[in-house]
Amino acid sequence: MNELWFAVILCVSSLGAGLLGALSGLGGGVVIVPLLTIVFHVDIHYAIGASLVSVIATSSGAAAAYVREGFSNIRVGMFLEIATTVGAVVGAWLTTRVPTQAIGIIFGLVLLYSAYSSLRMRHEEITVKPDPLALRLKLQGEMPTTDGTQAYVAQRVPLGFGLMWVAGALSGLLGIGSGAVKVIAMDQAMRLPFKVSTTTSNFMIGVTAAASAGLYWRSGYMAPSLVMPVMLGVLAGSLLGSKLLVRAQVRTLKIVFSLVIVAMGIEMIVKSVKGF
Amino acid sequence: MTWNDKRIETLVGVMLRTGVLLAAAVVLTGGVLYLAQNRGPRPDYEHFHGEPARLMSLSAIGHGVMTGDARSIIMLGLLLLIATPVARVGMCIVGFLMERDKLYVAVSSVVMAILVYSLFFH
Numbered sequence: 001m002n003e004l005w006f007a008v009i010l011c012v013s014s015l016g017a018g019l020l021g022a023l024s025g026l027g028g029g030v031v032i033v034p035l036l037t038i039v040f041h042v043d044i045h046y047a048i049g050a051s052l053v054s055v056i057a058t059s060s061g062a063a064a065a066y067v068r069e070g071f072s073n074i075r076v077g078m079f080l081e082i083a084t085t086v087g088a089v090v091g092a093w094l095t096t097r098v099p100t101q102a103i104g105i106i107f108g109l110v111l112l113y114s115a116y117s118s119l120r121m122r123h124e125e126i127t128v129k130p131d132p133l134a135l136r137l138k139l140q141g142e143m144p145t146t147d148g149t150q151a152y153v154a155q156r157v158p159l160g161f162g163l164m165w166v167a168g169a170l171s172g173l174l175g176i177g178s179g180a181v182k183v184i185a186m187d188q189a190m191r192l193p194f195k196v197s198t199t200t201s202n203f204m205i206g207v208t209a210a211a212s213a214g215l216y217w218r219s220g221y222m223a224p225s226l227v228m229p230v231m232l233g234v235l236a237g238s239l240l241g242s243k244l245l246v247r248a249q250v251r252t253l254k255i256v257f258s259l260v261i262v263a264m265g266i267e268m269i270v271k272s273v274k275g276f
Numbered sequence: 277m278t279w280n281d282k283r284i285e286t287l288v289g290v291m292l293r294t295g296v297l298l299a300a301a302v303v304l305t306g307g308v309l310y311l312a313q314n315r316g317p318r319p320d321y322e323h324f325h326g327e328p329a330r331l332m333s334l335s336a337i338g339h340g341v342m343t344g345d346a347r348s349i350i351m352l353g354l355l356l357l358i359a360t361p362v363a364r365v366g367m368c369i370v371g372f373l374m375e376r377d378k379l380y381v382a383v384s385s386v387v388m389a390i391l392v393y394s395l396f397f398h
Binding site: 042059060066078092225 | 323
């Protein structure tokens with residue numbers, strides 16, 4: 001296969017990943033690494049480099065649309081980014097120390113978990129019992145609903161902060177956005193409304209990923225000729241996906257995409273265990 | 277117009293979109309140039325061997341861009357992309373300053389410090 005064909009096939013596959021990621025709400029980043037390693041036999045370090053870049057692109061590209069909806073909370077996001085960026089720095093450092101097979105196994109487990117969490121029921125209960133720490137940190141807000149605005153205050157701030165550290169570390173170790181873990185931290189632990197959690201998570205993904213990008217760059221994980229078609233494809237796919245989202249029938253697609261992710265997760269674990 | 281969270285978020289949203297489109301345009305330019313110059317077999321990505329030193333520092337990349345090196349141009353686009361969320365944090369610092377929210381000026385500055393550390397010193 002020559003360079004041009006390789007780039008074209010990579011770009012088209014990445015476009016598909018970005019499109020499915022946006023339509024299913026799982027994000028395209030999570031399948032880039034298995035796609036590159038399993039299908040294209042790319043070394044996992046180059047794969048996580050290309051994936052991390054794509055994650056920054058999709059998160060930034062979608063931000064303007066999310067702001068318009070009026071659910072994201074910049075204070076909650078900024079405060080929790082302290083945890084995710086510190087986690088990401090540690091995670092990125094770990095990629096240079098942990099054996100490739102271990103990264104593969106952790107990646108497989110995260111894929112299985114992402115598929116499971118995307119199909120789980122959403123948590124919609126809003127408790128307004130004020131958490132003193134959350135009030136001091138102004139981790140509160142109002143969101144638009146069909147019957148006027150509704151106020152919310154974060155609960156269990158230390159637990160949410162700790163989970164965000166984990167989300168950051170996974171992001172840095174695996175080159176993914178860790179959107180699923182970020183949403184768990186806000187929605188499940190801090191009891192923030194689901195829409196606030198998902199849109200704020202999108203904002204946080206870019207900043208978190210930027211914190212591991214420096215080390216990836218200087219460790220040579222970003223191969224320009226490989227990253228180029230992947231990043232452009234994922235970005236185009238996710239922008240297209242968010243335009244189509246309004247009309248698409250999401251439920252079936254979500255199940256199909258989750259099954260693909262489960263298959264990739266199992267494949268990555270099996271391959272990594274064999275490699276030990 | 278007064279400064280409030282909604283205004284900060286709107287500015288940030290526009291800035292992120294502009295940054296990512298600019299970065300994508302630079303990456304695309306470098307990519308077209310790269311594919312026009314390289315017609316060989318697919319490079320070896322199956323084994324990890326890092327990237328050459330000329331793609332590892334800002335000054336080397338700058339020099340590469342000046343001489344029309346395709347990989348350096350792609351790398352410049354990638355660095356612009358990485359800089360976009362960093363600029364977002366910078367814009368939030370300014371926004372919180374305008375809102376006179378000292379606590380969040382401090383919180384954003386801590387995030388900025390971690391980013392700068394990770395990008396240049398880690």
